[in-house]
Amino acid sequence: MRAGDVRALARVISMVENGDGRVRSVMKELSPMITGARVIGLTGAPGAGKSTVTSALVGAFRERGERTAVLAVDPSSPFTGGALLGDRVRMQDHATDEGVFIRSMGSRGQLGGLAAATPQAVRVLDAAGFGVILIETVGVGQAEVEIASAADTTAVLVVPGMGDAVQAAKAGVLEVADVLVVNKADRPETQRTVRDLRSMIALASAPWKPPVVTTVATTGAGIGELVRQLDRHWAWLAEDGERARRRLERARDEVTALAFGAVRERLAVPDELAARVADGTLGPHEAADELLASVGL
């Protein structure tokens, strides 16, 4: 992997994805090689055009000579893994570019779930020499908010009309957005959606006001401005000490998720205990106490 072998890198990411026991020693060995890659999260409802925007951003960062990795994470399903995620075909634009690495990751198997696996995969990509890492997540919800917390900068995509802006607000994703992208901005309701978003942002009191960028990712329109706003946020993060704060929180979340995952493995509820709760002879809190006592807590 250190020598730039893409298949070796893919195998290490698979270890992270599958919660392979060897991840622990691999992560230890990789630690000194981590330089602090720039991590950009992209999220938005299905159909917002995340894959196309991601692909366009990859192109933009490649023009600057940045080795760029894409991690497409599907937190929404415990069943399908990442198999159905995104339109990977779009990414074929970069298929022959050795400076680009693209990988989907589902929610199977990891100790601590995607909340632990995503930052681990970011470390691996960082150690493998990727200076820019794009994390693409499908959906808008709490899981996406958690994934977003692994990024330095989070871009939230919406499409004009359809109440997307309102839905994003409902799902709490506006609170995590550092940059808002109205994609498919050749549609009629674009200006109204931009206005809606701006008025919602105006209500927030955070020190960084997320800019609203319009793009038509299929033609590349607006991608230059999007990159400019992402860069502006990246510069602000450094100025304000926010970058270090976010990375501290990211490390904290990662450790919590791992510790939590280890505890979960030990906290299997015996049938007999569940049955007593189901038939009402034992309160759920008392059952939880019994369970915790049984593992020494």
Add this chain to the structure above:
Amino acid sequence: MRAGDVRALARVISMVENGDGRVRSVMKELSPMITGARVIGLTGAPGAGKSTVTSALVGAFRERGERTAVLAVDPSSPFTGGALLGDRVRMQDHATDEGVFIRSMGSRGQLGGLAAATPQAVRVLDAAGFGVILIETVGVGQAEVEIASAADTTAVLVVPGMGDAVQAAKAGVLEVADVLVVNKADRPETQRTVRDLRSMIALASAPWKPPVVTTVATTGAGIGELVRQLDRHWAWLAEDGERARRRLERARDEVTALAFGAVRERLAVPDELAARVADGTLGPHEAADELLASVGL
């Protein structure tokens, strides 16, 4: 609450929602009053018409004389609580009916999150004498799947066209659907959506094949058939021994979530530990070990 005081009931649900310490003793006291109410989950993307379908179902169960409760749960946001959820105005149809209780619940505060709070609220409503409890959740994703696991029967709503069926499949919600509802079935693409859903269901090997029901909830069209299919599933659950199995799993999930919540409170990552992970001097797994050791695990 036992005497039918609605405000007392609302206060108990608030205790559950806020993770109030008194919940433990309240749940213990309520245990003998629990009769095993029928719990129906309704989920679907924003705009699918969940509130309207829920309201129509409330009307149908009320016609049979069932005391009916609605728990509208918003798992999508750690920020907005339940404040923005649904269109509660629709529910005003039942505002003066003492046999109906409607309550929103957000994701703040609870020990064990909504995964613990939802079954607790169900117990409270059951003990308060509601024979049918409808759990309405917004969104399609893993959180909704978890909420659905608290129900005996889960209905998933989609709207015609717009790729809703495909999105539901991506999000893994088809796997948890006991009944599929194509609402707003006066729209042109209804038959195609029904066909798409049927062909997706045909691939599954589960013993219960979810029926696909079309409704126009605003006019009441199809609601009778929906109730018939919900009843058919309820009867199947009893025949097959599946009802007891699901309730055992529900109790297990509830105990796990509570035990888990208690552990989470103890697993706060100290700044110093997070800083060592952030600067690369300590691997995340080693940090998790340190953290677990510090609480005696």
